[in-house]
Amino acid sequence: MRPDENTGIIGKLWLAIWRLRDSLRVQLLAWVVLTLIGATCFNLYDSYRTANATAELVTDRTLLASARVIAEAVRVETGGTVAVDIPPAALEMFDTGYGDRVYYQVITAWGSLVSGFPDLPSPTVDLVGQDFDFRSTGVRALTLNHPVVGLPNDGEISVTVAITHNSQFALRRRLWLDDLTKQLVLVLLAGLVTILGLQRGLAPVLRLRDAVRARGRDRLDPLAASMVQTELRPLVAALNDHMERVQNQMAAQRRFVANAAHQLRTPVALISTQASVAAREHDAARRDEALEALRGSTRQMSRLASQLLTLSRAEPGSRRPRKDVIDLADTAREVLEGQAEEALRRGIDLGLDANGPVVVKGDGTMLREMLVNLVDNAIRYTRENGSVTVSVGKADDVAVLTVEDSGPGIPHAEREQVFERFYRVLGTEGEGSGIGLAIVREVVDGSGGSVTLGDAPGQGLLVTVKLPLA
Ligand SMILES: Nc1ncnc2c1ncn2[C@@H]1O[C@H](COP(=O)(O)OP(=O)(O)OP(=O)(O)O)[C@@H](O)[C@H]1O
Ligand SMILES: [Mg+2]
Structure with a gap:
C-alpha cells in the first residue's frame, strides 16, 4: 500500500523508505547485499559444522592420549590381580582452564572394574568419541582396548575416558567466531565497494542530467553519446x-x-x-x-x-480529442447547402451523390471544416458553368468521400506540395492564401484517414478522402 503523505513523522519516514524503492542505487545495492547475505548465511552454517568437527577431533585426540597413558600404567600383580595407579599427567592434559570434569573407567575383558566410575557409559565403537549424558551433564567419551602382558584369557583391558563439554564448546565457539568476523568484514567491504562502484557508474548519468538542465531554452544541438556508458x-x-x-x-x-x-x-x-x-x-x-x-x-x-x-485548431493536441458520431452524407448535404448560393452565382452545377448514411467517428466541427474547404476549392477554381460533385459512400470497410470538379486540376508534380501551408499553384486566380488543403490534411490525419488527389474523368481535380467507419 502506498503511504499517505499527511500522517505525521512515521508516515513521512515510511514515505521516504517507500520512495527509496524507486532508486536505482538502492535496487542494485539491495541485489548485491541480499546475494552476499545469502552466501554468508550458507558459509556460516558450513563453517559452524567445520568448527564443530574440528573441536570434536581435538577432544577425541586428547581423550585417546589420556586413555593410552592410563592403559600403559595397568599392571598385573603377583597373584593375578590387575591394578593401576592413574598417572597425574593422564588427567592434567585436560586442564585447559574451562573447569571441565574428567571421568575414567578401567575394566578387564571379563568385566571386573579395576579403577574409576563403574557407571560411566562407554562408546559402542572403539577409538571414536561419542556424546552421553552422565550425572546430568553432557560428556564426550572414548574407549581404548589395550593388551596387558600377563593377563589371562584374551589379555586386554578397556579404558574409557570422558570429559564435560566446556573446552570443546569453547574451541568450537572461537573457531566459528573467527570465521563470522571475517565474513562480516567481507560483506561490509563488498557493500562499500558496491556503493563506490555505483557512485562511479551513475556519475555519467548525473553529468548527462546536469548537461540537459544547464541548457538554455533554445539550445537543441545533440548531446555527445560518448559521455555515458554504451x-x-x-x-x-x-x-x-x-x-x-x-x-x-x-x-x-x-x-x-x-x-x-x-x-x-x-x-x-x-x-x-x-x-x-x-x-x-x-x-x-x-x-x-x-x-x-x-x-x-x-x-x-x-x-x-x-x-x-x-x-x-486542427493541429494535434490543440483540441480535446472528440469522438462524435457523424453522418458524412448529412454533413456533405449541409455544406453544399451553405455553398449553393456561390455556386448558383457562378452557374456551377453542384451535385451530391449519397445513398444512405455513412457514419464515421471524430471531431464533427473539424470534419465539417475539411468538407467546407474541399467544396470551396472545387467551386472557386472551376470556371463558370462548370460542375462540382460530392459523393459519399463505403468501400472495403472505409468511408469514401470524393469531391470532383471540372476545373483545371493540379499538376502531378505539385500534388504533394499543395498540402503545405501557404502553398498555391503558380498562376492561381482568385483569393486565397494556401491554407485550405493544409487544414484538410491535418483533419484527415487526426481522424486516422488518408487524402489523395487525382484526375477527374474528363478534366478537373478528384479529391478522395478515406476515413475509418464508426
Ligand atoms: N479543386 C481545385 N482545382 C484546382 N486547383 C486547386 C483545387 N484545390 C486546390 N487547388 C490548388 O491548390 C492550392 C492550395 O489550395 P488551398 O485550399 O490549400 O489554398 P487556397 O485555396 O489557395 O487558399 P485558402 O483555401 O486558404 O483560402 C490552391 O491555391 C490551388 O492552386
Ligand atoms: Mg482553398
Whole structure:
C-alpha cells in the first residue's frame, strides 16, 4: 500500500523508505547485499559444522592420549590381580582452564572394574568419541582396548575416558567466531565497494542530467553519446532524436508565423490605401468603388484569419480529442447547402451523390471544416458553368468521400506540395492564401484517414478522402 503523505513523522519516514524503492542505487545495492547475505548465511552454517568437527577431533585426540597413558600404567600383580595407579599427567592434559570434569573407567575383558566410575557409559565403537549424558551433564567419551602382558584369557583391558563439554564448546565457539568476523568484514567491504562502484557508474548519468538542465531554452544541438556508458547511449540517441524533432517543429513554427504575418500584411496595406483613397474621393461613384474594394480586402483578411484559426485548431493536441458520431452524407448535404448560393452565382452545377448514411467517428466541427474547404476549392477554381460533385459512400470497410470538379486540376508534380501551408499553384486566380488543403490534411490525419488527389474523368481535380467507419 502506498503511504499517505499527511500522517505525521512515521508516515513521512515510511514515505521516504517507500520512495527509496524507486532508486536505482538502492535496487542494485539491495541485489548485491541480499546475494552476499545469502552466501554468508550458507558459509556460516558450513563453517559452524567445520568448527564443530574440528573441536570434536581435538577432544577425541586428547581423550585417546589420556586413555593410552592410563592403559600403559595397568599392571598385573603377583597373584593375578590387575591394578593401576592413574598417572597425574593422564588427567592434567585436560586442564585447559574451562573447569571441565574428567571421568575414567578401567575394566578387564571379563568385566571386573579395576579403577574409576563403574557407571560411566562407554562408546559402542572403539577409538571414536561419542556424546552421553552422565550425572546430568553432557560428556564426550572414548574407549581404548589395550593388551596387558600377563593377563589371562584374551589379555586386554578397556579404558574409557570422558570429559564435560566446556573446552570443546569453547574451541568450537572461537573457531566459528573467527570465521563470522571475517565474513562480516567481507560483506561490509563488498557493500562499500558496491556503493563506490555505483557512485562511479551513475556519475555519467548525473553529468548527462546536469548537461540537459544547464541548457538554455533554445539550445537543441545533440548531446555527445560518448559521455555515458554504451548501455545508455540509445537513451541519448532517443533524446537527440527528440530534440531534433522539436528543433524542426520550432523552425516550422517560425516559418509559419513569418508567412502568416506576410499574408496579413498585404490586405492590411491594401485596406489602408483604399481607406485613404475613399476618404479623399469627392466623386460619389468613385468613392463607392473604393469602399467596395475596401470591403473586398477586409473579407479576404477575415477569411485568412479564420483559416489560420481553423488550422491551429486542427493541429494535434490543440483540441480535446472528440469522438462524435457523424453522418458524412448529412454533413456533405449541409455544406453544399451553405455553398449553393456561390455556386448558383457562378452557374456551377453542384451535385451530391449519397445513398444512405455513412457514419464515421471524430471531431464533427473539424470534419465539417475539411468538407467546407474541399467544396470551396472545387467551386472557386472551376470556371463558370462548370460542375462540382460530392459523393459519399463505403468501400472495403472505409468511408469514401470524393469531391470532383471540372476545373483545371493540379499538376502531378505539385500534388504533394499543395498540402503545405501557404502553398498555391503558380498562376492561381482568385483569393486565397494556401491554407485550405493544409487544414484538410491535418483533419484527415487526426481522424486516422488518408487524402489523395487525382484526375477527374474528363478534366478537373478528384479529391478522395478515406476515413475509418464508426
Ligand atoms: N479543386 C481545385 N482545382 C484546382 N486547383 C486547386 C483545387 N484545390 C486546390 N487547388 C490548388 O491548390 C492550392 C492550395 O489550395 P488551398 O485550399 O490549400 O489554398 P487556397 O485555396 O489557395 O487558399 P485558402 O483555401 O486558404 O483560402 C490552391 O491555391 C490551388 O492552386
Ligand atoms: Mg482553398
